Amino acid sequence: QSALTQPASVSGSPGQSITISCTGTSSDVGGYNYVSWYQQYPGKAPKLMIYDVSNRPSGVSNRFSGSKSGDTASLTISGLQAEDEADYYCSSYTSSSTYVFGTGTKVTVL
Amino acid sequence: QVQLVQSGAEVKKPGASVKVSCKASGYTFTSYYMHWVRQAPGQGLEWMGIINPSGDSTSYAQKFQGRVTMTRDTSTTTVYMELSSLRSEDTAVYYCAKDRGTFAIDYWGQGTLVTVSS
Numbered sequence: 001q002s003a004l005t006q007p008a009s010v011s012g013s014p015g016q017s018i019t020i021s022c023t024g025t026s027s028d029v030g031g032y033n034y035v036s037w038y039q040q041y042p043g044k045a046p047k048l049m050i051y052d053v054s055n056r057p058s059g060v061s062n063r064f065s066g067s068k069s070g071d072t073a074s075l076t077i078s079g080l081q082a083e084d085e086a087d088y089y090c091s092s093y094t095s096s097s098t099y100v101f102g103t104g105t106k107v108t109v110l
Numbered sequence: 111q112v113q114l115v116q117s118g119a120e121v122k123k124p125g126a127s128v129k130v131s132c133k134a135s136g137y138t139f140t141s142y143y144m145h146w147v148r149q150a151p152g153q154g155l156e157w158m159g160i161i162n163p164s165g166d167s168t169s170y171a172q173k174f175q176g177r178v179t180m181t182r183d184t185s186t187t188t189v190y191m192e193l194s195s196l197r198s199e200d201t202a203v204y205y206c207a208k209d210r211g212t213f214a215i216d217y218w219g220q221g222t223l224v225t226v227s228s
Binding site (some may be wrong): 038 | 171172173219
């Protein structure tokens with residue numbers, strides 16, 4: 001199972017919106033509505049930001065939203081803030097009853 | 111509150127095995143699957159496998175098949191991950207992580223650094 005493909009880095013200015021893509025196949029992202037997104041600060045454990053493609057856990061800012069089209073899922077961060085600077089990973093359930101993470105995206109706030 | 115407390119850092123020689131523990135509390139242990147995820151220094155997250163604490167069934171990433179074993183002890187609400195035939199590339203932080211029940215991870219352990227070095 002190959003890792004899902006994410007851009008290595010995305011940047012934006014405070015207040016702007018950015019979108020991170022996560023491309024898989026019909027055997028993972030395209031086949032199930034079980035895509036999740038995680039935020040990770042250096043030296044810390046990841047934090048769940050989005051589950052089931054577009055649902056936010058309690059306590060996660062509504063500036064974070066998720067969507068999916070075909071084999072590509074996306075995470076959008078609106079009203080970018082300095083605290084959003086972190087690494088972001090997508091994840092998907094797969095047809096092999098396993099999970100796979102994305103390659104990770106470093107978000108930089110300019 | 112949900113807590114996942116992992117065992118301490120390990121240093122192992124190539125070819126050896128390591129067993130990492132993860133004690134869960136604050137929720138019904140047998141109701142939620144547990145994942146193991148690792149992260150090599152400066153690298154991304156890598157899913158290793160999952161265990162059902164209720165029935166002891168497991169599913170492993172193909173990459174680790176034959177080298178990883180995940181088990182649980184319901185009496186102590188602890189899950190274990192054992193990785194054998196260690197090589198330098200296995201140097202990483204290993205996390206246990208609780209599934210929320212909808213194929214996503216909602217709680218993570220603090221991580222256990224495993225260093226493989228001769």
